[in-house]
Amino acid sequence: MTIRSYWQLDVAADPRRSEAGVRSSQGDTLFRDVRTGALNRYDYYAQVGQAAAQTAFDGLFLPYRPESDDSRIVAAAIAREVPKLALVPEFPAWVGSAVYAAKQAVSFQRLAHERLGWAIAPAPDAGTRAGDGDHVSEDELAQRTEEFLTVARGAHGQRPFSFAGSHFEVQGGGFEPPLDRVAFPQVFLQGETEEALTQSARLADVHLFRPASLPALRSLTERLDALALREGRSVAFGLIQPVLAREDAEEARQDARRAGVGEGTLIGDYAEVAARLADLAAIGITHFVLIATPSLEEAYRVGQHVLPRFRARTETVRAAA
Amino acid sequence: MTIDFYWRLPTHGCHGTIRHSAYDRGDWSPLGPHNMAPGLDRDGKDDGFRYIDHLAEIAKAAESMGFIGGLIPSFPNTDDPWVISPLLARETKTFRFMIAFQPGFLNPVHAARLSASLQRATGGRTVFNIITGGGGPAQLWWGDSFSHDDRYGRTTEFLDVFKGVWKNGSFSYEGRFYQVTDGGLSPLLAAEEIPEIWFSGSSDAALQSAAKHADYYLSWLEPFDQLTDKFARVKERTAALGGEQKCAIRVDLVARATEEEAWRDIRIGFENVGDETRRRLGGQRTDSVGAARQAALRPSEARRYEELIVAPNLWGGFNLLRGGPALGIVGSYEQCAARLDELIARGADAFILAGTPHLEEAYRVGEEVLPLLGRRAETLLQAAE
Numbered sequence: 107m108t109i110r111s112y113w114q115l116d117v118a119a120d121p122r123r124s125e126a127g128v129r130s131s132q133g134d135t136l137f138r139d140v141r142t143g144a145l146n147r148y149d150y151y152a153q154v155g156q157a158a159a160q161t162a163f164d165g166l167f168l169p170y171r172p173e174s175d176d177s178r179i180v181a182a183a184i185a186r187e188v189p190k191l192a193l194v195p196e197f198p199a200w201v202g203s204a205v206y207a208a209k210q211a212v213s214f215q216r217l218a219h220e221r222l223g224w225a226i227a228p229a230p231d232a233g234t235r236a237g238d239g240d241h242v243s244e245d246e247l248a249q250r251t252e253e254f255l256t257v258a259r260g261a262h263g264q265r266p267f268s269f270a271g272s273h274f275e276v277q278g279g280g281f282e283p284p285l286d287r288v289a290f291p292q293v294f295l296q297g298e299t300e301e302a303l304t305q306s307a308r309l310a311d312v313h314l315f316r317p318a319s320l321p322a323l324r325s326l327t328e329r330l331d332a333l334a335l336r337e338g339r340s341v342a343f344g345l346i347q348p349v350l351a352r353e354d355a356e357e358a359r360q361d362a363r364r365a366g367v368g369e370g371t372l373i374g375d376y377a378e379v380a381a382r383l384a385d386l387a388a389i390g391i392t393h394f395v396l397i398a399t400p401s402l403e404e405a406y407r408v409g410q411h412v413l414p415r416f417r418a419r420t421e422t423v424r425a426a427a
Numbered sequence: 428m429t430i431d432f433y434w435r436l437p438t439h440g441c442h443g444t445i446r447h448s449a450y451d452r453g454d455w456s457p458l459g460p461h462n463m464a465p466g467l468d469r470d471g472k473d474d475g476f477r478y479i480d481h482l483a484e485i486a487k488a489a490e491s492m493g494f495i496g497g498l499i500p501s502f503p504n505t506d507d508p509w510v511i512s513p514l515l516a517r518e519t520k521t522f523r524f525m526i527a528f529q530p531g532f533l534n535p536v537h538a539a540r541l542s543a544s545l546q547r548a549t550g551g552r553t554v555f556n557i558i559t560g561g562g563g564p565a566q567l568w569w570g571d572s573f574s575h576d577d578r579y580g581r582t583t584e585f586l587d588v589f590k591g592v593w594k595n596g597s598f599s600y601e602g603r604f605y606q607v608t609d610g611g612l613s614p615l616l617a618a619e620e621i622p623e624i625w626f627s628g629s630s631d632a633a634l635q636s637a638a639k640h641a642d643y644y645l646s647w648l649e650p651f652d653q654l655t656d657k658f659a660r661v662k663e664r665t666a667a668l669g670g671e672q673k674c675a676i677r678v679d680l681v682a683r684a685t686e687e688e689a690w691r692d693i694r695i696g697f698e699n700v701g702d703e704t705r706r707r708l709g710g711q712r713t714d715s716v717g718a719a720r721q722a723a724l725r726p727s728e729a730r731r732y733e734e735l736i737v738a739p740n741l742w743g744g745f746n747l748l749r750g751g752p753a754l755g756i757v758g759s760y761e762q763c764a765a766r767l768d769e770l771i772a773r774g775a776d777a778f779i780l781a782g783t784p785h786l787e788e789a790y791r792v793g794e795e796v797l798p799l800l801g802r803r804a805e806t807l808l809q810a811a812e
Contacts, residue, residue: 127618148517148548173613176544182513183548186479202533205570209503213510217479237610238536239588239600257570277567282504284454 109387109420110165111413112194113158113405114346114397115151117180118171123400124150151180154401155188161409165192167346167395170227172238178210185218194223194294199250200240204257204274208290212262212281215288225294225314226251246272248305255293255309262290294344294393298326306341307333312393314344317370324389344393345386347372351379351398351412380415387420430771431675432797433525434489434497434789435781436482438505445681445748445783446695448704452784453478455504478506479514485785486515486522492793496523498556498677498779502750503568509541516548525554525625525779530585531571531578536610539589543616553622556645557582559633579632580604586624586640593621625675634661638670643777647752648678650737651773658774673776679745679755680782682763682796686740689757690732693742697732700747726753740766749783760795761811764804767796 122128124147129139158166166188168177177195185193201207214222229235229247242250253271260267265280280286295310296302298318303326306313313330315323327343334341348371352358355375362373372382383394396412398404440453443461450456452463460467464481468474489497499508512524524545530538545553559582571578584602591598592610594617600607611617626633626641637644644661646654658674665672683689705727726744729735735744740758745751756766767778782788799807 121615125615127615143550146547146550152517172540174615175547176541179513179541179544179548182510183516185514186518198537200534201537203531203570205568206532210507210510213507217477217506217510217514219477233609236606236608239534239605239607239610241606261570274570275567276570278564279568279570285504 108392109417110192110393111163111416112165112167112192112393112395113154113163113401113409114395115154115158115166115168115180115401116171116397116399117147117151117168117174117177119399119401120150121174123147147175148180148183150402151175152184152187154405155184155191157402157405158409159188159191161406162413163191163396163405163409165194165221165223167225168193168195170196170198170225181222182214182218185214185221189219192221192223192292193218194225194292196225196227196294198227198229198240199254200229200235200238200242204254205261205276205279207254208258208261209281209285211258211291212285212288215291216285220288222291223294223312224291225296226255228296242273248301249273251295252305252309259290262286296346300329303330303333306330307337307339310341312342312344314346314393314395315391317345317347317372320385320389323386323391327390342393343391344395345391346395346397347383347386348397349373349379349408349412351376351408353411376411377415379412380419383412383416384419387416430775430800431495431777432493433523433777433779434485434492434494434792435677435779435785436485436497436499436511437781437785438482438500438508438511439502439750440478441481441485441785442749442783445692447699448701448748452481479511481786482511483515483518485789486519488786488789489793490519490522492789493797494780494789494793495521496525496552496554498525499527501527501529501558503565512553513545513548516545516552519549519552521552523552523554524549525556527556527558529558529569529571530582530589531559532569535585535588535605536592536607538585539593539612540616542589542622543593543612543619546619546622547616551620554625555622556625556627557586557641559628559636579628579630579636583636583639586636590621590640593617629657631664634664635668637661637672638665638668641670641672643675644672645675645677645779648676648741648754648756650741650754651769654770655773662774674774675777675779676770676775677752677779678781679751680763680780680788680792680796681742681755681757682760682782682788682792684759684795686757686759686762689759693744693757694732696748697729697735697744704747761799761804761807763792763796764799765808768800768802768805771800 126143126146168181170177177197181193181195250273253273257269257274261279267279269276292311294312294314295306296314350358350362350367350371350373358373372379440450440455443451451461454465464476464478466474499511501508508526559578581604584604588600588605588607593612596611597609598611623642625643625645626637627645661672681689681692726735726747735742737743740756740762742757743753745755746753756763782792
């Protein structure tokens with residue numbers, strides 16, 4: 107099984123870094139500051155992308171952050187500078203027409219060499235959704251996501267495609283040549299509930315779990331496997347995994363205390379973190395979204411020191427098998 | 428006074444010449460040895476270039492020639508402007524991305540965030556060409572089943588919400604199509620300028636919507652007197668509704684060193700149009716009022732290109748040579764500039780120009796026609812007589 111590792115490009119993390127607005131509010135500086143608005147935060151996003159590319163990550167995962175730059179705009183804006191990375195923006199299923207979303211995905215695939223993934227963002231609370239003009243009731247959300255993906259895939263893969271659901275309607279849809287020649291983006295879904303697993307069993311290419319103990323993750327993956335089998339499908343397992351890796355384990359623990367990292371973070375020296383990741387790979391996790399901030403420096407650190415050790419371990423396991 | 432000139436990014440491939448109809452730039456026609464972006468390498472395999480690589484060349488040509496930006500059209504079989512614009516954002520410097528889109532396809536709050544993000548990516552170079560017209564089966568293809576007048580009502584509400592969440596930290600709205608409770612962009616996104624809005628649509632429902640939200644009213648080229656009346660009506664009607672419209676024209680040019688050369692290219696292009704193309708272009712379905720005005724020209728029935736000359740330097744058969752409107756300007760550099768000057772005198776405040784092939788013609792029109800504007804061409808033409 108091929109392991110895919112993604113670096114998380116979180117546009118809301120390090121929010122002051124490279125931000126023109128923060129710069130101008132700092133007042134006069136002693137050093138002659140020649141920076142203009144032409145230098146902006148997208149340069150930083152592109153640098154994080156470069157860091158991930160140069161340290162041999164397979165892709166970038168861009169979480170949905172409504173308070174900052176849109177994940178799909180950022181993915182497209184840096185796509186041509188990181189020609190080998192997979193780009194997986196996360197966005198909600200209420201963005202608009204599913205046909206239009208599919209059409210944009212097709213353009214991205216055509217113009218950027220079929221590297222797009224679609225991560226559907228979990229729905230926020232009803233109040234937040236009302237502010238976004240999204241009034242679909244709580245118990246219809248799963249149905250809406252299902253219809254969104256069904257319509258997007260249908261319009262992508264069939265012609266003529268027609269559909270009449272509760273949330274989407276299409277007649278005579280589907281793309282003509284040459285728009286019908288690219289693959290649909292790989293679909294990433296999330297969630298630990300039975301409902302989320304059931305949905306992934308039907309619709310996901312990859313299911314992204316949150317950090318948990320090995321036994322807990324194993325029982326979730328087994329459950330998802332069983333559900334997917336019932337649908338006659340198979341779903342790859344992924345994990346969104348924060349890491350804090352240092353040259354020395356004590357240093358790592360110290361930095362973890364100082365930064366107050368979240369529960370589930372893998373903390374340790376490079377070899378330890380790589381070993382924990384290999385344990386996760388051994389229970390069948392194949393898609394790793396690794397997270398650490400600041401995104402740029404940590405991409406180099408994790409990419410240069412953890413990934414090679416992790417790869418060496420999983421390759422040994424594969425060779426032994 | 429200055430006039431904004433936009434160019435066009437052809438999103439359905441591009442022809443290497445106006446004389447032939449094959450799309451040999453992009454992959455809309457079968458790939459042959461002369462094709463590019465993508466092309467075939469020496470072994471006959473895909474050379475790895477994509478159509479965006481050619482669009483990047485056109486955008487850079489246009490910005491280097493002083494075009495302020497380019498229209499990026501959107502149809503079922505084109506690549507999408509919301510993808511093209513961010514892909515090219517960091518490779519261009521001044522080029523404004525005029526995104527054509529139908530508001531009904533996006534949630535307005537999400538669209539506001541997308542737009543503010545794109546403004547940040549481009550340094551404020553996003554412009555919108557809001558499209559509401561079209562309809563019938565074409566609209567159902569997109570998954571949109573509203574009737575014509577409802578669509579303008581929805582466009583108005585879309586822009587109410589789009590601007591409302593952008594300008595207000597906490598915005599609520601109770602419309603027929605959209606309801607928002609305490610929505611708003613984050614300060615980071617709200618600090619961006621709302622993109623300039625270009626509108627099309629000739630019906631009264633369209634003008635009501637334009638009066639409220641549009642900065643520019645965009646029309647295809649029509650016979651000059653007809654267009655003068657239309658602009659006057661738009662300005663009058665929108666003023667009565669409390670809005671102010673600048674008017675803009677979208678027009679293709681065939682500009683050559685001499686008028687004879689320009690008509691020669693038209694003649695060859697016209698003679699190369701097959702019967703199948705003629706039939707296909709004659710039978711397109713739409714309920715758009717603007718399209719109906721153009722259809723009165725009936726290019727599909729003409730046997731000689733001269734039958735489609737509707738006025739000096741105005742030819743009504745462009746839709747036989749490539750997708751899009753029928754009427755365009757044909758002539759020497761001086762004549763083309765003089766016709767554009769005449770349109771400015773008749774109320775045009777901005778233009779979207781185009782020529783085939785878009786890359787080379789951006790340089791030609793930028794170097795040979797734009798510098799003649801402002802009555803310089805007229806002086807030259809009078810001196811020549």
